[in-house]
Each structure stands twice: as structure tokens, then as C-alpha cells.
Amino acid sequence: MWENFEASDTNVHLSLPDAQCSSLASQRQKKSSFVKHTFAFSHVFDHTVQQEDIFDKAAKGIVQGFLDGFNGTIFAYGQTGSGKTHTVDGSAHRFGDRGLTPRAISMIYQDLEKRSSAQLEFLVHVSHMEIYQESGYDLLTRARSCHLTVTPFPKVTVTEGGHGECVFRNLSLHQAASEEVAQALLFHGQANRKVAETSMNAQSSRSHSVFSIQLTTKSKTNNTIVRSKLHLVDLAGSERVAKTGTQGRHLVEAKYINLSLHHLEGVIIALHTEGSNSTTSKHVPYRNSLLTMVLRDSIGGNCHTAMIATISMEAENLAETLSTCRFAQRVACITNVVRKNEEINDKVTIQRLRHRISELEAEVSGLKSNHTVSKPVLTNDILFMM
Numbered sequence: 001m002w003e004n005f006e007a008s009d010t011n012v013h014l015s016l017p018d019a020q021c022s023s024l025a026s027q028r029q030k031k032s033s034f035v036k037h038t039f040a041f042s043h044v045f046d047h048t049v050q051q052e053d054i055f056d057k058a059a060k061g062i063v064q065g066f067l068d069g070f071n072g073t074i075f076a077y078g079q080t081g082s083g084k085t086h087t088v089d090g091s092a093h094r095f096g097d098r099g100l101t102p103r104a105i106s107m108i109y110q111d112l113e114k115r116s117s118a119q120l121e122f123l124v125h126v127s128h129m130e131i132y133q134e135s136g137y138d139l140l141t142r143a144r145s146c147h148l149t150v151t152p153f154p155k156v157t158v159t160e161g162g163h164g165e166c167v168f169r170n171l172s173l174h175q176a177a178s179e180e181v182a183q184a185l186l187f188h189g190q191a192n193r194k195v196a197e198t199s200m201n202a203q204s205s206r207s208h209s210v211f212s213i214q215l216t217t218k219s220k221t222n223n224t225i226v227r228s229k230l231h232l233v234d235l236a237g238s239e240r241v242a243k244t245g246t247q248g249r250h251l252v253e254a255k256y257i258n259l260s261l262h263h264l265e266g267v268i269i270a271l272h273t274e275g276s277n278s279t280t281s282k283h284v285p286y287r288n289s290l291l292t293m294v295l296r297d298s299i300g301g302n303c304h305t306a307m308i309a310t311i312s313m314e315a316e317n318l319a320e321t322l323s324t325c326r327f328a329q330r331v332a333c334i335t336n337v338v339r340k341n342e343e344i345n346d347k348v349t350i351q352r353l354r355h356r357i358s359e360l361e362a363e364v365s366g367l368k369s370n371h372t373v374s375k376p377v378l379t380n381d382i383l384f385m386m
């Protein structure tokens with residue numbers, strides 16, 4: 001913690017040297033040469049926080065919504081080395097250090113077990129994709145499990161479907177019938193992710209990771225299918241390459257990471273401007289990068305979304321901390337319109353209607369033979385069924 005930084009449960013205050021007051025005279029009046037920036041968030045956690053607290057306050061509601069049929073996204077954003085992967089995935093050293101994703105998986109299966117009944121059928125599928133240098137790769141592809149590192153992995157392509165939704169090609173979807181299977185798939189994907197040692201982090205993620213869980217709930221009682229998706233996203237960290245002295249391959253990686261985060265910021269700014277002036281519908285540049293295409297629904301779409309901004313409290317990272325807080329503040333102002341993804345099971349509905357028509361036909365022929373047919377009533381009945 002440093003003198004320019006203060007935080008409460010919901011606020012972060014940063015005091016920064018005022019760029020306008022950099023002359024010697026104004027530097028002497030030290031007090032007036034600092035500008036205080038205040039940011040309000042749902043929760044602010046310090047470095048002593050337990051993973052369980054973060055899950056309870058930032059993720060539990062979204063996972064509950066997912067179980068109830070609403071899409072959800074939790075994503076971590078921040079400077080390299082500030083704790084995104086630690087928050088999303090956690091550390092393998094202590095069970096209590098499990099991150100948001102393994103905790104979300106546990107909560108999902110515990111809840112499904114409680115809801116289990118003869119009238120409900122649950123199907124859980126997972127996928128795990130990384131975005132590395134603007135290309136998508138499947139972290140759960142079979143080739144990866146054989147450690148065939150020489151073979152180039154097939155790229156995942158993302159296109160837009162008829163309703164603006166993302167359509168993934170070459171991304172494997174794995175059914176996970178139990179928590180153990182889902183946790184093993186997560187572990188497998190994490191192990192395949194690209195990491196490297198950098199000046200800021202011994203295990204720096206060089207790609208964005210999107211772990212997705214899809215839940216399909218079929219109800220036999222009311223004949224509905226509810227589908228929901230939960231994305232847990234660990235973004236690669238932004239980095240000021242001139243400051244960190246990154247070179248070679250890591251420099252190329254850092255440029256791609258910074259560019260995709262820049263495009264993400266472009267989307268946030270466009271949505272922010274659109275929200276503040278709802279009379280004009282502005283173009284939102286989702287198509288500028290693979291990351292923004294994948295997060296399209298999560299940001300400004302049909303999804304409950306929580307962003308976790310990780311920041312450094314070191315004085316030397318002040319500029320990066322300010323930039324992360326500003327970004328998070330903009331994201332917090334975006335409103336998503338969320339709806340439950342419920343459909344009537346067409347097949348069963350058609351079967352039931354056919355059955356009902358047969359019943360009515362039988363009734364009609366019975367009435368005809370008794371000469372007591374009452375056409376208007378039957379017509380209304382059939383119209384009502386349609």
C-alpha cells in the first residue's frame with residue numbers, strides 16, 4: 001500500500017500528480033499538484049481477501065442465475081502480474097486457494113444434485129478456448145492430450161449466426177456428467193494454456209482463456225427446455241512494453257494482447273456512449289477482434305456479467321492502476337438486457353397436439369353418430385390448442 005492509494009469496501013481513491021502542474025513552482029506546492037480520482041465499485045477487496053469471499057460476493061449470484069436459466073460471464077481484467085489467473089483459476093497449493101472457476105463448478109453440481117428429480121433432466125457440457133495472437137485454439141482437443149506439440153493445432157473459427165450469436169467451428173464440446181469430470185477438463189485445459197516467464201510475472205498468461213459451461217435443463221412436467229451458458233474468462237494482462245523492456249517473442253505476444261484489450265476498450269466506450277445517449281443507436285465494433293466477438297453477448301448482450309479488475313498497489317504501477325480503474329468504471333455503467341433462455345420442446349408439443357387432435361376427432365365422430373354435434377365449441381377448442 002502506498003500514500004497515493006486509499007480504499008474502502010466500495011471505493012478506490014488514487015492521488016496522481018497533475019500533469020498540468022509539472023513545473024518546478026507547482027511541484028513545490030506539492031498538495032495542489034496532486035489530483036484525487038475516486039472510483040466506486042460493488043466491492044473492493046484488498047490483498048488479504050480469501051478466495052471464498054471473492055466467490056461469494058462477485059460470482060455466486062451469477063452462477064445461481066446460470067442454474068436458473070440465465071447466461072453469465074465473469075471476467076478478470078488488469079495489468080500483467082496483478083492476480084487475474086490467481087482469482088479465476090486459483091492456486092493448486094491449498095484447497096482454500098481454489099479460484100472462481102473450480103468453485104463455480106462445485107456449486108453447479110451441488111445445486112443440480114439438490115434439484116435432481118424424475119421430472120428434470122440436466123446436461124452439462126464444457127469447452128475451453130484460448131485466444132493467442134488473435135487466433136482461437138481448443139484447449140481440450142484430443143491432440144493436446146497426447147502432447148503432440150509439433151503438430152499445429154486446428155484453429156477455432158468464430159462466425160456470426162443468424163441472430164448475431166457466435167458460432168464456433170473446431171471447438172470441442174465435452175459432456176461432463178459429474179463434478180470430477182468437469183474439474184478434470186478444467187485442469188486439462190489450464191495445463192495446455194500458453195504461459196511464459198516475463199519481467200512482471202514468472203507464470204504470465206500469454207493468451208486469453210474462455211472456459212465455458214453449458215447447461216440444458218429439460219422438464220417433463222411443463223415441456224420446456226432451458227439452456228444457459230456461463231463463461232469464466234481470464235484475460236491476458238496489459239503491459240507497457242517500453243517500461244518492462246519486453247523483447248522478441250514476448251514483445252510480439254504483448255502487442256497482440258494490448259491490441260485485443262484496446263479493441264475491448266473500444267467496445268466498452270461505444271456501449272458507454274450509446275447508453276448515455278439512448279436516442280441514437282451507435283455502431284459497436286464487436287468484429288474488430290476475436291475476443292470482442294466471443295464476448296459479444298457478455299458485454300451489452302443477454303448476460304449477467306461481473307468484471308473483476310485486478311490492480312497493483314505499487315507506486316510504480318500507478319498509471320496502469322488508474323487505467324484499469326477507469327476501464328472498470330466504464331464497464332460498470334453498461335446495462336445488459338437479460339432474459340431466461342426457455343423454449344417449448346417443439347417435438348413434444350407437436351406429439352401432444354397430434355394426440356389431442358386424435359382425441360377430438362374421435363369425439364366428433366362419436367357426436368356425429370349420436371347427431372349431437374356442436375361445431376362452434378369444437379372450432380374454438382382447436383383454435384385454442386394452436
Ligand SMILES: Nc1ncnc2c1ncn2[C@@H]1O[C@H](COP(=O)(O)OP(=O)(O)OP(=O)(O)O)[C@@H](O)[C@H]1O
Nearest residue numbers: 079080081082083084085086087201204205236237
Ligand atoms: N491474492 C493473492 N494471494 C496470493 N498470491 C497471489 C494473489 N494474487 C496474485 N498472486 C500471485 O502473484 C503472481 C501473479 O499473479 P497472476 O499470475 O494471477 O497474475 P495475472 O494478472 O494473471 O498475470 P498475467 O496477466 O501476466 O498472466 C502469481 O504468482 C500469483 O500466485
